[in-house]
Amino acid sequence: MDVFALLYDYLIKWVIGPVTDQFFGIFDLNGRFGIVFLCLSYSIAYGLYRFRQSRGLTDARSFGQFIGGRRVHFHRSALLDYRYYFVRAILKVALVLPIVGLVDPYVLRSGDYISFFTHLWGARVQVGENLSLSLLYGLGVFLVQDFIHYWVHRAFHSRYLWAFHNVHHSALVLVPATASRIHFVEKIVEKLIDTVCLGAYAGVFWYACGGEISRYTLFGVTYMVFILNSLAANLRHSHVWLSFGPVVEHVLNSPAQHQIHHSDAPRHFNRNFGTNLSVWDWMFGTLYVTHSTPEPLKFGTGEQDHDRYLTLYSLIVTPFVDIARKIPTRRTREWASRLSERFPSTLFRRRWRSILRP
Numbered sequence: 001m002d003v004f005a006l007l008y009d010y011l012i013k014w015v016i017g018p019v020t021d022q023f024f025g026i027f028d029l030n031g032r033f034g035i036v037f038l039c040l041s042y043s044i045a046y047g048l049y050r051f052r053q054s055r056g057l058t059d060a061r062s063f064g065q066f067i068g069g070r071r072v073h074f075h076r077s078a079l080l081d082y083r084y085y086f087v088r089a090i091l092k093v094a095l096v097l098p099i100v101g102l103v104d105p106y107v108l109r110s111g112d113y114i115s116f117f118t119h120l121w122g123a124r125v126q127v128g129e130n131l132s133l134s135l136l137y138g139l140g141v142f143l144v145q146d147f148i149h150y151w152v153h154r155a156f157h158s159r160y161l162w163a164f165h166n167v168h169h170s171a172l173v174l175v176p177a178t179a180s181r182i183h184f185v186e187k188i189v190e191k192l193i194d195t196v197c198l199g200a201y202a203g204v205f206w207y208a209c210g211g212e213i214s215r216y217t218l219f220g221v222t223y224m225v226f227i228l229n230s231l232a233a234n235l236r237h238s239h240v241w242l243s244f245g246p247v248v249e250h251v252l253n254s255p256a257q258h259q260i261h262h263s264d265a266p267r268h269f270n271r272n273f274g275t276n277l278s279v280w281d282w283m284f285g286t287l288y289v290t291h292s293t294p295e296p297l298k299f300g301t302g303e304q305d306h307d308r309y310l311t312l313y314s315l316i317v318t319p320f321v322d323i324a325r326k327i328p329t330r331r332t333r334e335w336a337s338r339l340s341e342r343f344p345s346t347l348f349r350r351r352w353r354s355i356l357r358p
Helices: 003-029 035-056 067-073 076-106 111-120 133-156 162-169 178-179 186-210 225-231 231-238 255-261 279-283 312-326 330-342 347-349
Strands: none
Touching: 003 035, 003 076, 035 225, 035 231, 067 186, 076 178, 076 186, 111 186, 133 186, 133 225, 133 279, 162 255, 162 312, 225 231, 231 255, 231 330
């Protein structure tokens, strides 16, 4: 009886509980995938459909067809995204939180920065809580986090980290749940960097104000997140082309811009890394702006990956297999070095450069 009780407790803690919490997360305004933001996004999509229909700019015979219909929302890639959305909750409890928890004690907090500056320059006069400071602090948190996510995203497009981010790009169709197709290694890195950078920002800001300042919120959600999630954020992972136009897209990331980021066309590679703002892409040379006329797009990472990401197991394990293949063994390195000495042609050296590189 005790064995069954322990098994039941285990299932509740590690499986049933996390999956239930993930399901009820759709009623939480703190996430983009909340039912409110989904409804807002598809309301905007419906308005766009009616507008294009009235001007003969779409061939879709119904709104369902306009947003992709069964071809998209019941595609095997989309069905995998729906399942992975709940599995991610288990991965979070079993892997992400424990690993982050191991590092967490060594991460400097905002209080540590306040103590450091107080010891260095003395205490500051408390300016008091007010709306202007709350708005400014909330805006700063948003900008810092968006800037961090730009560079983390860009880093995961590099050689060794790409194997993990490829999980997200392997989606052959885009649905809102595709936003959750993120490998747990990427989430760990993102969470740790967020903690470090936001802790530093909060510490400096609070020291300057002489004490802690709360963020201004709307319905319990940071106001910038609420506003931008209301602007059709879920349409980024969809087949609904919504462009903000070249001018606005130098600042705000539109759904069309993120769809460009998921395109498998070479001209779209390494473009539009921004999450909410595209100003970082503009500043660092990765911006691709769109227009009202939809571009023909095909999503995914090429034919070679179509059969590699068909199961939950493959989404979790395949990146580790790919990384292992990229790291040559000592014997392989020695063998390649001997061949390079025997055939010292430029072409051969270029071919084995990746193996000879430490």
